Amino acid sequence: MPAVLEIEGLRKTYKSRRRGTRNALDGFDMRVDAGQVHGFLGPNGSGKTTTLRTLLGLIRPDGGRMTLLGHEVPAALPTVAGQVGAIVESPQFFPHFSARDTLSLLAGAGEVPATRVDEVLELVGLRDRAGERVKTYSLGMKQRLAVASALLKNPKLLILDEPANGLDPGGIREMRTLMRTLAESGMTVLLSSHILGEIQLICDSVTIISLGRRVAFGPVDEVLAQHSSGAVRVRLEAVSDLPAATEALTRAGVRVAGHPDHLMLTGVDKPATVTRLLAEQNLYVSELAPIAVDLESVFLELTATAPVPGQARQVDESMKVGGTGQPGATGGGWGA
Amino acid sequence: MSLFRTEFRRLTKRRFSRYMTLLGLLVLAAVVVGVFFTNQKIDAGQLAKAERQADQQYQEQVRWAEQERVNCEQAKAAGTPNDGRYPDDCSVISPPSREQIDAKWFLPSTFNFRETFDATLIPFAAILALVGFIVGASFVGAEWSTGGMMNLLLWRPKRLTVLFTKLAALLTGILAVTLPAAVLWFAGFWAVASFRGSTEKVTSGVWQSFALTGLRGVALVLVLTTIGFALASLGRHTAMALGGVVAVMVVFQFGLGILLEMASVQWAEAWLLPTYLLAWMTKKVTLQDYDSCNFNYSGECNPPTLDITWQQSSVLLVVGTVVILGAAVWSMRRRDIT
Numbered sequence: 001m002p003a004v005l006e007i008e009g010l011r012k013t014y015k016s017r018r019r020g021t022r023n024a025l026d027g028f029d030m031r032v033d034a035g036q037v038h039g040f041l042g043p044n045g046s047g048k049t050t051t052l053r054t055l056l057g058l059i060r061p062d063g064g065r066m067t068l069l070g071h072e073v074p075a076a077l078p079t080v081a082g083q084v085g086a087i088v089e090s091p092q093f094f095p096h097f098s099a100r101d102t103l104s105l106l107a108g109a110g111e112v113p114a115t116r117v118d119e120v121l122e123l124v125g126l127r128d129r130a131g132e133r134v135k136t137y138s139l140g141m142k143q144r145l146a147v148a149s150a151l152l153k154n155p156k157l158l159i160l161d162e163p164a165n166g167l168d169p170g171g172i173r174e175m176r177t178l179m180r181t182l183a184e185s186g187m188t189v190l191l192s193s194h195i196l197g198e199i200q201l202i203c204d205s206v207t208i209i210s211l212g213r214r215v216a217f218g219p220v221d222e223v224l225a226q227h228s229s230g231a232v233r234v235r236l237e238a239v240s241d242l243p244a245a246t247e248a249l250t251r252a253g254v255r256v257a258g259h260p261d262h263l264m265l266t267g268v269d270k271p272a273t274v275t276r277l278l279a280e281q282n283l284y285v286s287e288l289a290p291i292a293v294d295l296e297s298v299f300l301e302l303t304a305t306a307p308v309p310g311q312a313r314q315v316d317e318s319m320k321v322g323g324t325g326q327p328g329a330t331g332g333g334w335g336a
Numbered sequence: 337m338s339l340f341r342t343e344f345r346r347l348t349k350r351r352f353s354r355y356m357t358l359l360g361l362l363v364l365a366a367v368v369v370g371v372f373f374t375n376q377k378i379d380a381g382q383l384a385k386a387e388r389q390a391d392q393q394y395q396e397q398v399r400w401a402e403q404e405r406v407n408c409e410q411a412k413a414a415g416t417p418n419d420g421r422y423p424d425d426c427s428v429i430s431p432p433s434r435e436q437i438d439a440k441w442f443l444p445s446t447f448n449f450r451e452t453f454d455a456t457l458i459p460f461a462a463i464l465a466l467v468g469f470i471v472g473a474s475f476v477g478a479e480w481s482t483g484g485m486m487n488l489l490l491w492r493p494k495r496l497t498v499l500f501t502k503l504a505a506l507l508t509g510i511l512a513v514t515l516p517a518a519v520l521w522f523a524g525f526w527a528v529a530s531f532r533g534s535t536e537k538v539t540s541g542v543w544q545s546f547a548l549t550g551l552r553g554v555a556l557v558l559v560l561t562t563i564g565f566a567l568a569s570l571g572r573h574t575a576m577a578l579g580g581v582v583a584v585m586v587v588f589q590f591g592l593g594i595l596l597e598m599a600s601v602q603w604a605e606a607w608l609l610p611t612y613l614l615a616w617m618t619k620k621v622t623l624q625d626y627d628s629c630n631f632n633y634s635g636e637c638n639p640p641t642l643d644i645t646w647q648q649s650s651v652l653l654v655v656g657t658v659v660i661l662g663a664a665v666w667s668m669r670r671r672d673i674t
Contacts, residue, residue, distance in 0.1 A: 057493045058486060058673040077493040086490050092483020096351055105349075108342035110491040149487065 001033035003067070004157050004188045005055070010064035012050055012212075024050045026212035027064070032157075032190055032205075037183045039203035039220070040192040041295075043305045047212040048192050052088050052161055069156060082110065085155035087146040087163065095135035099126055099145050102134060103152060112152055120148040125174065139166030147175070151182075158182060161192045176202050200295040210303040220295065227298040232265045234274060235287035248281045249274070262287075339492055343505035352478075353471050357513055360467035364517060367459060368524040375447040375532035382443060389442035394434045401431035447533030450542055453525050454549055458617050460521050461553030468510045468561030469577070475506050476565050477574030485572075486673050499668045503565055510561045514554050522550070552616055552646065559653050566657075566664040584609070600627075603642050609652075616649035 007030040014022045025047045032038040042048045053059040055066055057074040066073050068080045093102050103117045121130045124144040134142065143166050150158055164172045172195070179189050179202050193199055199206060199220075206223055208216040216223050236245060239261055246256050246263060254274070257264040268274060275285050299305075347353055376382075408426035411418070423429065479485040479502075492498050529535045567577035588609050596604035605611045605623050615621040621644045629637035 053672075053674070056490055058489065060670075060672060074493070081491060081493045084490075088486070088490070092486065094478065094482045094484050097349065101349060105342055105346050106487065106491055108345065109339050109488060111338045153491075 001035065002070070003031050004034045004069055005030065005032040005190065006065075006067045007031075007051070007055070008065045010051065010054060010066065011062045012047075012054060012059060013062050023212050025054070025061070025064075028209060028212055029214050030207050030217070032188060032207075034188050035183060035186055036204040037179055037189045037191060037202050039199035039206035040190055040209070041194075041196065041199060041206055041299055042209035043303050046209045046303070048209060049089050049161060050212075051209070052086070052159060052192065056084070056086055056088065056159070058088070082153055083156040084159065085150035085153050085157070086159040086161075087150045088159075088161050090142075090162070090165070093134045093142065093145065096133055098131050098133055099137070099148070100130040102145065103149060106149055107152055110153060112154075116152055116154070120151045123151060123178070124148040125171075140168060140171055143167055144171070147178075155187065157188045157190065159190045159192075162194070163191065164193060164195055164198060172198065196294070196296040196299055206295070208299060208302050215302045216298070224293055224295065224298060227301060228293045230266060230268065231291040232268050232271050232274065233262055233287065233289045233291055234265060234278075234285060235262045236278075237284045237286050241283050244281065245278055245283050248277060248283070252277055264291075339498070339501045340505055343502050344508060347471075347475055347505055347509045350475065350478075352474050353509070356467055356471050356474075360463050361513070361517060363463050364460060364521065365524075367456070368521070368528065371447060371456075371525070372528045372532055374445055375528065376444040377532055378443055378446050378534075383439070386439040386442040390437045390439040391434075393442075394432070394437050397437070398431040401429055405429040447525070447529045449526060449529035449533065449535045450537050452533075453522075453529070453546060454618075456521070456525055457546070457549045457553050458614070460518070461556045461617060464510075464514050464517065464553075464557045465560040468514075468557050469564035469581070471510070472506050472561040472563075472565035473568035473577030474574045475568075476502055477568035477572070477577060480569070480572035481574070489673060495668045496665060499569065499665065503562065506565055507558055507561060510557060511554070514557050518550050518554065522546070549617065549619075556613070556616060556653075559657055562657055563660050566661040569664040570660070570667050602627075606642060606644060611644055612649040612652050615644040616646050616653065619646045620644070 007028060010025045010028040010030075011023070012025040014024055016022075028047060028051060030040075030051070040048055040051075050059060054061045055068065055073065057077045060074075068076070069083055071080050073080065097105070099121065100117060103120065104114060106112075107114055107117055118127070118130075121127045124147050126141065126144050126148060129137075129141065134145065137145065143163060147160065147163055150160065164175050167175060176198060179191065183189055183204075191199065191203060203220055205219045206217065207214055208223075216226075218226075234245070236242060242258065242263060246258055249256050249263070249265060252273075254268055255266045257266075265274065271288050271290060275288060278285055404422075405426050408422035408429055411422060412426060418424070476485075476499075479488070485498075488498055489495065526535065564577045564581075567580045568574050570576060571580075593604065593608055596607055601607070602625055603623050605621075611621055611623075623642045623644065624639040625641075626639050628640055630640050631637055
C-alpha cells in the first residue's frame with residue numbers, strides 16, 4: 001500500500017535561556033499507509049501535537065523530512081492542503097459565530113461548495129443546532145464541529161487529534177463508526193488519542209511516541225504480539241496443591257510466580273504441556289488461561305508511564321528509546 | 337479572491353465590528369446634530385441687535401472709565417496712599433474706542449462653512465481612526481486568541497497571503513465606511529451651514545482644500561487601522577494593540593511631556609505624537625517658544641517659532657507603519673503557531 005504520510009528523522013528543538021534545550025521531536029519516524037485508520041499514541045508532552053503541527057506547517061521543524069500524499073511538506077502544503085482535513089488539539093472556534101457560519105467561512109476560504117456544509121453538519125449530528133452560537137456548545141459539540149470542519153474538504157487524509165475528547169459514550173461510538181465508515185470509503189485517518197481501548201478497536205495500525213521518538217509501530221495485532229509476555233495463569237482444583245505444582249513445574253524448567261489462589265507461568269511454549277505435567281503428578285487444572293496483552297498495557301510498558309503507588313510521575317518521565325535505566329526498551333518494530 | 341471575499345464576510349459578520357462602527361457613526365452624527373442646534377443663521381435683526389449691544393457696552397465702558405478717573409483724582413487729592421489700584425497719572429484712564437468693541441461678540445454662534453468646516457475634519461478623522469484601530473486590532477487579535485487563525489492556516493497554508501488578505505479585507509471595509517461617511521459629513525455640514533450659518537465664498541479652491549484635508553483624514557484612518565491590525569497580529573491578541581496604545585499615550589504623551597517640561601526642552605511639543613497627527617490634518621502646526629524673544633527693528637518681542645509640516649508627519653506615519661507592519665509580517669513568517 002502506498003504511504004499517505006511519511007516522516008523521517010523529524011527534529012524540533014526548543015531553546016530557552018532559562019530552561020535550556022528541550023528536544024520535542026528527536027528524530028521521529030512515522031508512516032501511514034493509504035486507507036488505514038492509524039492510531040498515534042504517546043504520553044502527555046511526548047510530541048504528538050508537535051508532530052501534527054509540524055506536519056501541517058504550523059511549526060517549523062529543525063530537521064527531518066515529511067511527505068503528505070507523496071508531496072514534500074511544508075513546501076508543497078498549499079498543493080496538498082485541500083486534500084488534508086485536520087483538527088489539532090482542542091477545538092477552537094470564534095465563539096460568537098454559529099456552527100453554520102463557522103463552516104461556511106471555512107468553506108469559502110477553501111473554495112468548497114456551500115452544500116458541503118449541511119452534509120457535514122448532518123454527518124456529525126449538529127444539523128438541528130447549527131444555527132446556535134458556538135459559545136453555547138458543550139465540549140462534545142465543539143468536538144463534533146471540529147470534526148465537521150476537518151471533513152468539510154472531503155479529504156483523502158483526515159488528521160484528528162483527540163476527536164473523542166468530551167464526547168458522551170454514544171458520541172464515542174458514533175465517532176468510532178464514522179472513522180470506520182470513512183476508512184472504508186477510502187479515506188486515510190490518523191487518529192491521536194489517549195483512549196487506548198478505542199484505538200485498539202478502531203485502528204489498523206499504530207505508532208507510539210515517547211519523548212519525541214517512535215517506540216513502536218505497525219499493525220495493532222503485531223504490536224500486541226511483539227509485546228505479549230506469553231504468560232499463562234493456572235488455577236488448580238485445590239488451592240493446597242499449589243506448592244506441589246510449583247515444585248513440579250520449576251523442575252520442568254517453567255518460571256513460576258506464586259499467588260494466593262493461582263500461579264503465573266512464563267516460558268511456556270505450549271499450554272498443553274502444563275496440563276500433562278501436572279496431571280502426571282495427580283494435580284488437576286481447573287483453569288489454564290494465556291494472558292492476553294492489551295494496547296494499554298503495551299503503551300504503559302513502552303512509555304514507562306505506568307503509575308507507581310506513592311510516586312507522582314512528572315510529564316517528561318517516560319520512555320526514550322536507547323535511554324539508560326529504562327525497562328523493556330527492546331523488541332521488534334522499534335524505530336529510529 | 338475567495339479568501340478575500342470570505343475575510344470580508346467575516347469582518348462584516350462580527351458583531352464587534354458592526355457595533356463599533358455604528359458607535360463611531362453615531363458619535364459623528366451627534367457632532368453634526370450638536371453643531372446644527374448650537375448655531376443660528378444671522379439675519380439683519382440679529383445684526384442690529386448686536387450693534388445695539390456693542391453700543392451699550394461701549395457706553396458702559398465710557399461711564400466706568402469716567403467714574404474710575406474721578407475716583408482716581410479724588411484719591412490723589414485726598415492724599416490717600418496709592419495701593420496700586422490707580423495709576424500715578426489719572427488721565428491715562430480712558431475708555432476703549434467704539435471700534436474696539438466688535439458687534440460680532442454679541443452675535444449667536446453661526447456656522448460659516450468656508451471658515452469652520454476644515455476644523456471639523458479633524459474630529460471626523462480622529463473618531464474613524466479610533467474605530468479603525470480598535471476594529472482592526474480586534475479583527476485579527478480575536479482570530480489569533482480563539483484559534484481561528486490556526487484553523488484558517490490549515491486551509492490556506494500561506495501565512496503572508498492570509499495576513500495580507502485579512503488586512504486588505506479590513507482596509508476595504510474601513511474604506512467602505514469612511515468614504516460614504518465623509519460624503520455625509522460634507523453634506524451634513526453643508527446643510528448646517530445652509531440652515532444655521534453661511535455658505536458664502538466657498539470657491540472651487542476652498543473645495544479643493546477641503547477635499548485634500550478630507551483625503552489626508554481618510555489616509556490617517558487607514559494608517560491607524562493598519563497599525564492596530566499589525567500590533568494585534570504581532571502580539572497575537574487584541575489586548576496587545578490596545579495595551580500598546582495606552583502605553584504610548586502614557587509614555588509619549590504624559591510621561592515624555594512631563595519630562596521635557598521639567599528639562600525645559602525648547603520645542604517640547606515637537607517630540608509628542610499628537611503634534612504630528614495635528615500637523616498632518618492641518619498641514620502645519622507652528623510651535624512658539626514663549627521663554628525667549630526674537631526682537632524686531634522696533635524692539636518688539638516675538639517668540640521664535642518652529643513649523644511642523646504635514647510632509648514631516650507623513651514621513652513619521654510611513655516609517656511607523658512600515659516598522660510595525662514589518663514586525664508583524666516577520667512574526668507571521670517566523671514564529672511557530674501554537
